[in-house]
Amino acid sequence: MTHDLLTALGPLLAAEASAEAYASGSEPGDLEQAVWVRLLERMEAGGPPPDPQGWLRRAVRLEARRTRRTVRRELPYGIEPADDHERTPEHLALAASRRRALRDAVRRLPGRCPRLLEALLSPRDLTYREIAGELAISQGSLGPERSRCLGCLRRLLTSEVAAREARG
Incomplete structure (x- = not known):
């Protein structure tokens, strides 16, 4: 049943x-890909929706709005906070610190996101x-997977930056 439903909903x-x-x-x-994930999560939690086609249309619109x-x-940043082209020790230390923070955050991501983003950040290009x-x-799944992983990374880094801001 599940395979038939997924096959029917594809087009x-x-x-x-x-x-x-x-x-x-x-x-x-x-x-x-985002809607497929939502559908599979829904089916795992409580079975298929009563009106799969209607649910699918609403889910696509919800993902588009999101x-x-x-x-x-x-x-986007107007300028990079600490440009690597400036070779002062302070700027180089800030750039190295940002790279370390990024790599640390990538390692804390779920699933295969760390391996994917490490491959994308690889100096081997x-x-x-x-x-x-x-x-x-x-x-074909690299783009959507990359997008999901970058979203996770963005949420992780946003929460860390927000937590470190000065209060009061």
């Missing part, structure tokens, strides 16, 4: 994700094909 999910992706500022594959909110809240082979996952 609908692809169409819905394609329709919503542009407006949300994301890739259709990222939306699809992505739009995230994109609106995240603002691996291609997606090489990373997929190294991690034994399909090349």
